[in-house]
Amino acid sequence: MKKTLLFALTLLLLSVGIFSCQKDPGTDTPEPGAGPDRKALLTYWADSLVKPGYQRFNTKLTTLKAKTTAFTAAPTAATLLEARQAWASAYVEWQKVELYEFGPAEQVSLRNRFNIYPADVAGINRNISAGTYDFELSTAIPQQGFPALDYLLNGIATSDAAIAQQYATSAAHRRYLTDVVAKMEQTFGTVYSQWNGSYRDTFVGNTGTDASSSLSRVVNAYSLYFERFLRAGKIGIPAGTMSGTPLPEKMEAYYHRGALPLQLATTAHATVQAFFNGRAGQPSLKSYLDALGAKDSRTGQGLAGLINTQFGVSFQQLSSLGPDLHATFTSRNPDAVASYNEMQKAVRLLKVDMTSALSVTVTYVDNDGD
Amino acid sequence: MQIARLQRYLHAYTPAAPLATFRMAFGLLVLASVVRFWAKGWIAELYLQPRFFFSYYGFEWVRPLGVYTYGLFAFCGLCALLMAVGYWYRTAALGVFLSFTYIELMDKSTYLNHYYFVSLAALLLALLPAGRYFALDTHLNPARWRSEVPRWTVDALRLLMGIVYVYAGLAKLNSDWLLEAMPLRIWLPAKNDLPLIGPLLGQVWVAYAFSWFGAFYDLTVPFFLLNRRTRPWAYATVVVFHVLTAVLFPIGMFPYVMMVAALVFFPADWHERVLQRVRGLLPFSPTAPLLSAPLRYGPARRQLLLLTLGVFFVVQLVLPFRYLLYPHELFWTEEGYRFSWRVMLMEKMGYVQFKVVDGATGRIRQVDNRAHLSVLQEKMMSTQPDMLVQFAHYLRDYYAGQGVTNPQVYADAYVSLNGRLGKSFIDPTVDLARVEDDLRPKPWILPFDDEITGL
Numbered sequence: 001m002k003k004t005l006l007f008a009l010t011l012l013l014l015s016v017g018i019f020s021c022q023k024d025p026g027t028d029t030p031e032p033g034a035g036p037d038r039k040a041l042l043t044y045w046a047d048s049l050v051k052p053g054y055q056r057f058n059t060k061l062t063t064l065k066a067k068t069t070a071f072t073a074a075p076t077a078a079t080l081l082e083a084r085q086a087w088a089s090a091y092v093e094w095q096k097v098e099l100y101e102f103g104p105a106e107q108v109s110l111r112n113r114f115n116i117y118p119a120d121v122a123g124i125n126r127n128i129s130a131g132t133y134d135f136e137l138s139t140a141i142p143q144q145g146f147p148a149l150d151y152l153l154n155g156i157a158t159s160d161a162a163i164a165q166q167y168a169t170s171a172a173h174r175r176y177l178t179d180v181v182a183k184m185e186q187t188f189g190t191v192y193s194q195w196n197g198s199y200r201d202t203f204v205g206n207t208g209t210d211a212s213s214s215l216s217r218v219v220n221a222y223s224l225y226f227e228r229f230l231r232a233g234k235i236g237i238p239a240g241t242m243s244g245t246p247l248p249e250k251m252e253a254y255y256h257r258g259a260l261p262l263q264l265a266t267t268a269h270a271t272v273q274a275f276f277n278g279r280a281g282q283p284s285l286k287s288y289l290d291a292l293g294a295k296d297s298r299t300g301q302g303l304a305g306l307i308n309t310q311f312g313v314s315f316q317q318l319s320s321l322g323p324d325l326h327a328t329f330t331s332r333n334p335d336a337v338a339s340y341n342e343m344q345k346a347v348r349l350l351k352v353d354m355t356s357a358l359s360v361t362v363t364y365v366d367n368d369g370d
Numbered sequence: 371m372q373i374a375r376l377q378r379y380l381h382a383y384t385p386a387a388p389l390a391t392f393r394m395a396f397g398l399l400v401l402a403s404v405v406r407f408w409a410k411g412w413i414a415e416l417y418l419q420p421r422f423f424f425s426y427y428g429f430e431w432v433r434p435l436g437v438y439t440y441g442l443f444a445f446c447g448l449c450a451l452l453m454a455v456g457y458w459y460r461t462a463a464l465g466v467f468l469s470f471t472y473i474e475l476m477d478k479s480t481y482l483n484h485y486y487f488v489s490l491a492a493l494l495l496a497l498l499p500a501g502r503y504f505a506l507d508t509h510l511n512p513a514r515w516r517s518e519v520p521r522w523t524v525d526a527l528r529l530l531m532g533i534v535y536v537y538a539g540l541a542k543l544n545s546d547w548l549l550e551a552m553p554l555r556i557w558l559p560a561k562n563d564l565p566l567i568g569p570l571l572g573q574v575w576v577a578y579a580f581s582w583f584g585a586f587y588d589l590t591v592p593f594f595l596l597n598r599r600t601r602p603w604a605y606a607t608v609v610v611f612h613v614l615t616a617v618l619f620p621i622g623m624f625p626y627v628m629m630v631a632a633l634v635f636f637p638a639d640w641h642e643r644v645l646q647r648v649r650g651l652l653p654f655s656p657t658a659p660l661l662s663a664p665l666r667y668g669p670a671r672r673q674l675l676l677l678t679l680g681v682f683f684v685v686q687l688v689l690p691f692r693y694l695l696y697p698h699e700l701f702w703t704e705e706g707y708r709f710s711w712r713v714m715l716m717e718k719m720g721y722v723q724f725k726v727v728d729g730a731t732g733r734i735r736q737v738d739n740r741a742h743l744s745v746l747q748e749k750m751m752s753t754q755p756d757m758l759v760q761f762a763h764y765l766r767d768y769y770a771g772q773g774v775t776n777p778q779v780y781a782d783a784y785v786s787l788n789g790r791l792g793k794s795f796i797d798p799t800v801d802l803a804r805v806e807d808d809l810r811p812k813p814w815i816l817p818f819d820d821e822i823t824g825l
Contacts, residue, residue: 035573244732244735292559294789296789298791303791353719356789363745363749367482367620367621
């Protein structure tokens, strides 16, 4: 047995030796044809997309805090308008980072704290009158974040003057508004500081493709975001594709309405597309798929091209739902359903074709090849 | 002439040592598998948390036992240990076979070819006299000790190994594997961050080399293992091949099971030397008289055993070809795919959206699969038609319980196979609630629109 094992070991070492000799020692860059470079991709995502994105969002969040503080200090229609503008501007910026629900954001369920709608108006009003609330509870998820602010700044009364009046007369309202913003700032702060701290290196260093790898987490978070929170959340559910009847009251920024809801949706869609393509010459999912040579083997068409074409069609259809998305859901809902269907085609390309081509695993459990 | 040779073969004897080492190694591996499964928390994740389980056709009564499932695993591990030490050997081997098979039948989403192999090997061990030599049983009751066994008892294990390899090799003789280097062409670049060999894995020619070598290896290695002169080389490639697969793919214990099981091809004196070494480690010395004592079966027992093994192997040889009874592409429909040693052949991924329609009001509900299924179950179901029907039936009953009248269940399924762009998998207009789940061809699977030639 000893001899055989020794023999096998020698052969193994020999083969490994032969393999390793093919690589030029002293260079760290992979040779051409060696396939995609995941480390470079993760580095680009961390340093050029996630961290700068969070930084820009942090600025907007700081402004939001300043403007809501100014409003609660002196509630007038004018300060309300400024707070609302800061809210809308931060909400748009949020669409550019919501898809990064992996690592620290996933750990604190950032999306749950920031953008689960429709807002639970009854719960919010209960909280205001009770004066005590715990934002960590799962029932409190739709009582905080941007949707709660949507109600608090736009829907609490019928006119701006009446809203300002409400805050002027009720300390409980002022306190709740302040607490919602403070909670957002606090939750985001932990995520932001982890990315600026040690998590960045953890993320970049985890270059595998198993279920715990950075690529697997990003790809899963990315396609899940597009499927559930963009396709279903922003369009599908209010358009009634899930239930059969349109439910416009379930849309994002329902109390503000106007052009903002569609702006949020198109910003999110553009972000998804930009994340896929990256910047020219920089690593991205697109360049990764191209490096893999991923194509439809029936027709020979490149997969990245097919995905981009579908993104284009889907974005076009989504953009046509303006100017007032709420009006679209109520008066010409079939257009919204059509937009949903185009996004659905993109979801399949991402969740099936792209994920398969990238060969990232979704579970830790053993499998012997589907 | 042939008959006479066969008679001579059937009456030939061989030392019992290979059966004893196989029994011990196999028992310990099964024990290790159980411990590993438990330690990873998979018992709870796979058998306690899901609300629904995908049973096998004809085995719908096999279900997880709630919290007692832990007891089932403990029982299986205990039997494996008893089998390894050869205490109450036959009962223990039967216990391993029954409990392990029960575990595997609880949910087909955990189907793995090597689990099937473990079940088959345990069944063989329950039939074979592997507890008559170097076993606690014979230590306690020396009268049962036998140093030699009929040659065919050892060869039965070799034949099973041979079938596993050769059939796995035959399954690779198809155009995707040989001409497109699929799915290795997808899987290997995903491992290009491995030390040393990583940079090579991104190269297309490497995927081709692995594919062709893999097919050649599977088809020939049992024969090289049988031959005295090629055996050391062949075993070395067994080790290299399986170590490589263990590094590259998430296939759990499979490489180790095969590496250890392939030792059964080594001659008796090699096994005897291994046992001698084990003897040196034991505080007591298991009886090893110098006299040779062959195990002679009574004629009726012998006939029955040979007949049983004959049936077993005929089934083994025929079962993998049952796919020929189905009209369409095997990889696409997966009709007759399991229990056929088709290992690592497909990169198949799917996405399925179920829709439940109220038969009275027409109201539509979209189903969130994850509210009912684990990640693994959803992944496995989305590419396998029989599982899609099973889940549809579960949804029908679930929504009927929720007050939906005559629920109709439709599935919009999209599947990609070995790098082909995904396409619609099943007919979205067929009410799966009314479709029978049986072994007949499923006419509602949409055409594959491509061809994979080969076996």
